[in-house]
Amino acid sequence: MRVLLLSTYELGRQPVHLASPAASLRRSGHEVRTVDLAVDELTDVDVSWAERVAISVPMHTATRLADEIARALADAHPDLPVALFGLYAGVGSVDVAARFEGEYEPGLLRWAAGELDGVHRHLGRSDLGVPDRTGLPGLAQYARLEHGESTVLAGAVETSHGCRHRCRHCPIPAVYDGRIRVVPRDDVLTDIGNLVAAGARHITFGDPDFLNAPAHSLSVLETAHHAHPDITFDATIKVEHILGHAGLWPRLAELNLLFVVSAFESMDDDTLEILDKGHTVADMARAVDLTREAGIHIRPTWLPFFPWTTPDDVARIFEFIDTRGLTGSIDPVQLSIKLLVPKGSLLADHPVVTSHLDHYDTDALTWRWGFDDPETAVLHKELEAIAANASDCGQEAAATIDEMRQAMSRVSGRHLPPPSGPVVVAPRLTESWFCCAEPTEGQSVSIRLRPR
Numbered sequence: 001m002r003v004l005l006l007s008t009y010e011l012g013r014q015p016v017h018l019a020s021p022a023a024s025l026r027r028s029g030h031e032v033r034t035v036d037l038a039v040d041e042l043t044d045v046d047v048s049w050a051e052r053v054a055i056s057v058p059m060h061t062a063t064r065l066a067d068e069i070a071r072a073l074a075d076a077h078p079d080l081p082v083a084l085f086g087l088y089a090g091v092g093s094v095d096v097a098a099r100f101e102g103e104y105e106p107g108l109l110r111w112a113a114g115e116l117d118g119v120h121r122h123l124g125r126s127d128l129g130v131p132d133r134t135g136l137p138g139l140a141q142y143a144r145l146e147h148g149e150s151t152v153l154a155g156a157v158e159t160s161h162g163c164r165h166r167c168r169h170c171p172i173p174a175v176y177d178g179r180i181r182v183v184p185r186d187d188v189l190t191d192i193g194n195l196v197a198a199g200a201r202h203i204t205f206g207d208p209d210f211l212n213a214p215a216h217s218l219s220v221l222e223t224a225h226h227a228h229p230d231i232t233f234d235a236t237i238k239v240e241h242i243l244g245h246a247g248l249w250p251r252l253a254e255l256n257l258l259f260v261v262s263a264f265e266s267m268d269d270d271t272l273e274i275l276d277k278g279h280t281v282a283d284m285a286r287a288v289d290l291t292r293e294a295g296i297h298i299r300p301t302w303l304p305f306f307p308w309t310t311p312d313d314v315a316r317i318f319e320f321i322d323t324r325g326l327t328g329s330i331d332p333v334q335l336s337i338k339l340l341v342p343k344g345s346l347l348a349d350h351p352v353v354t355s356h357l358d359h360y361d362t363d364a365l366t367w368r369w370g371f372d373d374p375e376t377a378v379l380h381k382e383l384e385a386i387a388a389n390a391s392d393c394g395q396e397a398a399a400t401i402d403e404m405r406q407a408m409s410r411v412s413g414r415h416l417p418p419p420s421g422p423v424v425v426a427p428r429l430t431e432s433w434f435c436c437a438e439p440t441e442g443q444s445v446s447i448r449l450r451p452r
Contacts (some may be wrong), residue, residue: 001112004050007036008065010058012143012431013156013204016191017056017086019131024105030112039141042069047077050332052112054083060171060340063088063365070094083111087175090119091342093362101175103161108339114354123162123179130190131157138198143431145232147258154429155195156204159188159217163208165238167263168276168346169303169339172208180212187218191232194225201231201260204429210235211245218248225255232258239264239279242287248292259297259427260286267316271306274352283318287322297426299329305338305380307356307369309410314379318408318416321401328425332390332400336383379411398423408440 003025007015018034025032031048035042053073057063066084071094073082082099086107090101100107101121105128110116139153160183162176173221192203203224210217233250238261243247264284266272272280279287284300291298298322304314317335321327339347342365345355356369371377383404390400402418409416 001114002031002033002049002051003030003112004046004053005034005056006042006053006066006069007034007038007056008058008069009038009062009063010036010205011156012429013048013154013206014133014139014142015056015160016131016156016206017058018136019133021054021056021085021108022134023129023132025111025112027129027273028109028112032135036137037065037069039137043317044076046074047080049326050080052081052083054085054108054111057084057086057088057092059098060087060091060342060365062086063092067094067363067365070096081111081117083108085383087171087219088342088365090175090344091171091365093365103181108117121175123176123181123182128183128242129292130187130194131289133194133198139195143429145258145427146425147232147427147428151430152201153199154202154204155190155192155198155200156206157188157195158206158372159161159183159185159210159220160207160213162212164212165209165240165278166276166346167278168274168350169265170208171342171345173346174344181214182216185216185223188220188402189223189227192220193227194233196228201230201261202234204364205235207236209241210237212239214245219256220250221255232256232427234259234261234429236261236397238262239277239283240337242290243279243283246290246321249290249296253294257296260291261299261301263303264300265303266306266313267320271313274350275303275347284320285324288326296372297329297408298326299331299428300326300334302330302334303337303339304335305371305376307339308372309376310373311375311379311408312414314376314383314415315408315412315416318405325419325424327398327401327419327422329428330395330397330401331428332404333387335401335404336380336387338380338384339369340365345364347360375411379408382407382411398425431450 005018007018022032055066057066081097084092085104086101089099098111099118102123103126107120144151144421145154160180162180162407163172166173196314269280341347359368361368386404405416
């Protein structure tokens with residue numbers, strides 16, 4: 001079977017969720033082409049070649065864009081079978097032949113062979129193999145690591161899927177329900193070696209949480225560092241794990257873990273409890289201190305806007321960032337993100353949230369809700385517009401945050417002075433958007449199709 005695999009967005013990374021299924025399909029004897037619409041254009045040449053099309057949907061932004069593709073394919077090629085696969089496969093609103101959630105490879109293989117249609121969730125173990133990045137754009141087309149005066153090519157791998165935790169706002173527990181599935185150690189190490197051979201000098205561990213399976217992840221990192229001692233790394237680790245593995249951070253620094261992304265979300269302990277984050281505001285401050293003592297940068301992510309948010313709540317995030325010296329560690333989009341409640345969200349049934357839900361928007365793939373405080377609604381629109389414009393035109397993060405700080409002061413009437421002293425810019429990847437942010441106009445994918 002000739003299978004066309006499409007990706008729309010994977011955080012600016014060369015998409016492992018094309019490379020992994022491509023490997024499985026090719027091993028099973030299928031012909032595979034891959035197109036990453038974050039950097040390439042989908043044309044009728046590839047679509048006309050394909051007997052089946054499968055679109056990767058690992059996150060909200062990707063799914064919104066994937067729905068655009070599915071509609072275009074249905075209009076131009078109504079007889080062409082289309083499937084969605086990945087974490088958000090059950091969320092998309094467009095009618096497709098099949099949807100595969102969780103560990104999607106087994107279902108995708110049966111679908112490619114014409115044996116399976118419909119909606120399927122597989123959480124068992126799968127024989128994934130080493131991702132096959134043949135045919136993908138080179139690493140130079142993707143986000144790079146900026147560190148001081150240097151900019152280097154970066155690659156991304158995954159050592160595990162799913163998550164042991166059930167944070168209510170996160171889409172992962174809605175599918176994996178507290179389960180994780182590790183990727184075989186040797187497969188990850190081979191993939192890292194292939195990325196290094198392709199020019200990568202920095203590797204992102206794209207796991208939902210790198211310390212969900214600490215022994216496995218550390219074994220991968222130890223061996224990768226031994227094989228590639230000049231390569232740096234970053235990973236996503238929740239506050240609870242940062243504190244729970246306090247003694248581990250000096251060793252992680254020795255292994256060239258350059259920075260860690262951690263979901264702080266809110267400066268309100270009640271909100272953190274509603275989200276079931278497993279940490280408090282005080283814990284966030286300790287996490288900053290702990291990682292810094294080890295010489296590892298921390299890049300917090302935020303979810304500032306809930307139905308009950310006030311301008312003062314958002315102001316406290318700005319104040320925390322400024323007083324803790326984190327201004328150079330924040331991607332501006334983080335300060336504009338509004339809670340999404342997609343289909344199946346664990347928050348959709350939470351009593352504090354349900355009273356605010358209005359209707360389900362099938363285009364935006366989220367329940368719509370309004371702010372209790374009208375000033376917060378104005379503030380959100382201003383910060384969202386500033387972040388989107390800055391992202392599309394490539395504005396410096398520090399300048400964008402300063403612009404957002406001024407808007408914050410203007411709307412709330414609460415003066416927020418800029419941070420005292422120079423802003424220390426932490427190491428960062430050049431892609432500043434985020435999986436739970438709604439796509440901007442600049443992220444629209446390029447499609448050139450004609451009817452058969």
